[in-house]
Amino acid sequence: MNAHHRATRRALSRALSRALARPFSTSSPKPSGAAFPLKHVTKSNFEPALAELRQHLRAADFVAIDLEMSGVTSAPWRESLEFDRSDVRYLKVKDSAEKFAVLQFGVCPFRWDPSTHSFVAHPHNFYVFPRQELPVDGPSYEFLCQTTSIDFLARYQFDFNACIYEGISYLSRQQEHEALRRLNGAYEDTLSDTRCNLKEVRDVRLDRMADILFTERIKNRFSEWRDGLLRDRIGGFQLQWNSNDSKQQFQTIFFKMRPAISLTGFTSHQFKLIQWVINKHFEDLTYVHVTGENFCSQQLVVYTESKDDIDLLMKEVKDEHRRGAEMKIQSAIGFRQVIDLLSSEQKLIVGHNCFLDIAHVYSKFLGPLPLTGEEFVSSINKYFPHIVDTKLLLNANYVLQQRMNKSSTSLSSAFARLCSQIAFGSESKGLAFLQPVQVEVQVDDIRTSNWNSGAKHEAGYDAFMTGCIFAQACSHLGIDFKLHLPSENLAHNEKLYKQINHLYLSWTNGDIIDLSTGKIEEPLGTKYPKKQYSKILFENIILIWGFPSKLKAQEIRQCISKVFSPTSVTSVYHLDESAVFVQFSKAGFVSDFLVLKETLERSDGPISVLHPLAKLLEGGNTRAASYEIYKDICSSPISEVLFADQAEAVGIKWKTQVIEPKLAVESQENGSFREDNAIRNVPKSAENSEHNVEKDILSGHCEIIDSLSTAEANQVSTNNL
């Protein structure tokens, strides 16, 4: 398969099955009506929709979710590959979740209605857009778009305008804390030095005649006003300005129980001058700048009785500022309120092949993704204690595999297969011996048992399909919803217990991650369909890149086999056109190869030209390294299209990374967070492994010291602290 096409495998397979599903849905007889649209939620109807969703979530038995993203992989070689160790796989998911944006978020609560013996589903389709609502000091908000993904969405008439114009923005928990912390910091700074802003105004220089005249006039005006106030103290004050014009510019009002003048119609320069005049000439007047409730700013000069009163006033103003800023932060949380609801309700969350979705949820709404998979898993488990994946459910259970009759477990084909009564609006054909689970759909006040959204496959609809599949799967597993009490949590049902919190870390090689323990498991089903390779031994793998582009995998294998032995190379696998993995039959060959390459490159004699490896080293740009370097390259935030360019951009300048074989093996075994089997029961911490990597690099045995990029070096060193 073309590398490029693999990029959007997930998207395309979905597209394909959607396309296939469509003719069915139109050809099958559709009984009466029921073609009302999904509940679309944008920023204009977010508040009421949230209130409604809160009720539905509280009552729900489970919640299905689905996300549409602006892309999946930032470079072709970042796709999921067979040769990805689980820690590398996590790094690839992390890269994807960090770089791409969530454009749509489907949430569909399902509630069992005992009166009708059916589920009631409330599909919601949220348009999400990472608009920058708060002024943040730091980088501007940026996200990546994968051209093929955007084009794919366009083919399904995704409404980009709705997303960008009306999408709901959000703050992650971490961003919110950061904003509040900064606000508090600023608040305390100003509290401790209430008149600090005076310092800045002191710089005003009166160069221009106009400024001098203006300040003179202002000074007179205010002393007049102040004197007026003092004079009429007892009899209430009425101040008469001379002209109408002035009345508009200087309006007397009350501010915080004090007489004040509201200033309007001046330029920013004039405001600065007024502030300067007030601070310089009037002890009992204070210049303040407030932001009103409707976010319009107001410049005021307030009369204060004493020095204490000034401090009191300043505190009041600052408290108000702070309240306003806090409200702004509160309203900027936006879509995250939905995620907080999902988390606080602790309901069972259902997704379809949803590891990437969950990583997006974490990075967008909680905080930056942790460096290792273990940390990620343990903190996601705190926020969402019960997650179930329908793709895994369908593949893991024998009964369900039978029901699926070996058809694809993609979302829409599973939906068409298991929930035909919903998908086609007809009574279950072919599966008549099963009791189909009835699902009624409610959007606002319309409710129907026979819903068809018009085949508009959007996140909300995909979430609905996922939920239907789950309900049907539960029924096949023998869960009888009629006996199910609303107080029971589905997540604790013994029939589901084995699959709860298990997700495919990678569908490509079938690795499953257990969110509650962080353990990686081999495929659960006996015959995993995609597993073609025998067990991959990562310490036997070498990574080669930058070789002449015309070389094919077969030629590379021949080259290397000639040097070592005909059986020395187990497999050669193209990462992309510029790089290959070579798996040797034993780990010793890895260092042998690296040492040999180094020697050949140093000598210029006829031996190196005639050597079988010369073909591979032609051009002088061939680089080779152990599997750990692949992991380092994957963890870089850079994404060049070709792997060879990526390695260069990451800062690898050496040609061969020579490593002490013993050390290398040790570090590789520690380096992964997988626990393959019982050989090594003691999980070593990630810091430990990082340390070893660094030791390799820095150890005297390295012929050429260097070089991770500075970013990597930093990471390593900080981990060591």
Add this chain to the structure above:
Amino acid sequence: MAALLSLLPQRRCLCTKSHKKWSVKQVTKTNFEESLSEIKTHIAHSDFIAVSLQRTGSVSAPWHRFLPFDTSHTAYAKAKRAAERFQLLQFAVCPFSIRDSKLLAHPYNFHLFPRDELKIGMPSYSFSCQTSYLTSMAREGFDFNACIYDGISYLSRAQESAAILQMRNPIPITHVVKSSSTPSVADSVFIERIKSRVKYWRNACKDSSGNRDEPLLSSLRKLVLGTEEYGSRPCMNIDVCSERQVQLVLEMLEEFSDDLVPLIIPAKGGATQAVRVILTSSKEDKVLLQNELQNLQEEQTKKVRGFREVIDLISASHRPVVSHNSLNDFTFIHSKFLTPLPPNVDEFMCSLHLVFPHILDVQQLMKEIGPLRKVTNIPTAISYLKDHFFAPIDMETLHQDTANDGKIHGHNVLRIAHLFAKLCSILQIAPTESGNKSLVPALEEYANILNPCSMSPQESTDGDISIWTNNTRKVSCEHLVFLWGFKRTMTAGILKSLLQGSHDVFSEEFDVRLVDKSCAIVVFWKPGLSKTFLNVMNSKEICGSLRELVSEGLRAACYATYKRVCSLGIWEADLAESLEKALEEPDCLRKTDSGTNPLEVYWFSDLVINLDEL
């Protein structure tokens, strides 16, 4: 949803009113063909071409924008990063002529989307978007759906060559250039063998054309002769091993018969795999086939090039290209439509010059008018000129009849043309000479200056034009020092007063400005003090309050470090972070960037880098 969609057009209406009188032709996939031939004639009849680009983002952090102390090298590095990262969504082109006080303009606005039309992973695997850019485009009523659904795709020149290799379409050969070398024995043997094969095949085809064989027999015959069909005509493939053999086969075919048409079948990697020979029934038929092949190829190239046709038209016309912010525009143009950007500015300028010999940046002309030096906003500049000079320009656009009211995009290109005409009139430059299409000498001195760095490219914040007080001072880069590691809430004034008492070097005249919240730049007006200061910072004798500042984290670096940050591409959000990383990098690049570079920048004593705006 319906309610939502009905909101959008309303929004758009709000902005249309002010621009109703000028209409810009909006071009998408659907009307690209017709617009292309239209703009071709307009370009041929015009004197200048204005361009204006709409991108998905520009700078990720405050210090990534062009700053007054940037040299052409650092400015190019910044522009390069943006051009490689972001995407173009609209490209407005306006061929125009100026006749006395009349501006004749033909504005077009092309909507672009880097769709992978040929399924070969080009032109762009992915691109970045800045949400603030998309939001402000939305505010102007930009239709993202139209752009993504119907935008025109393109391939750069470099990508086209790669795509042709990748697609491996047969290439028709029209003229065979005789090789001068005499054929060797091996050549003669090869030619004779091929000749007899072709002869036999040709005769067999001619014979069998009359009688109707049984299906089995005819398929056997095909198998034996190695004949295939190209459309309705018979053809055969001749495998070749070298380009020499290709040449020989082609020469032989031309001598041999006039009813054979050769096609070259490329191999993977650019070489030739085979020569395909197509047999035509007559001379007329041969011409017919050749035309067919020609059209097919043109069709293919059009599909491959897409919007780049317009760029090629502009380039081929040799018309001066007028732009605003030309360094940004032309780094984008170079990277999206020509070849990937070269590593340094000199190579870039050379490469660009070959394609666009005359580039005029209106900002260069604006520098002649003092108060406009700092204005970067086009409407502000136009309104300033309107108020202060009498230079009426009559604008006439030629798409008045088009029915795309409500779409208002691409007006900037008209404003640029307008501003250019006004500036020429005020500066008393006759933009064209009768009968001469090349650049007039008066404009020559403004041409091809892309470096914006002697000016701050920031948008003026409040729309006021600040009056130029002529307080620019030239300062050598050697006298600049970057400082970081101070408290985030520090202002330049406080920092200056802190420094003032901290060491003797600060007893002489110096200035401090904040570059971003993390980093400040210090200029020492007295030569040599910057070096003294840097030495003090690194020495053990450091004492007094400076020592205290340093122990609290204050660090310093010279201008060369900043240059390394840019050339190494260490684009962290905070300049301080980037400078730290550049200091940690090994010294391998230090040699290359000394010496020839211009080492003087301008210092604005009224420079304020406004952080609120970011």
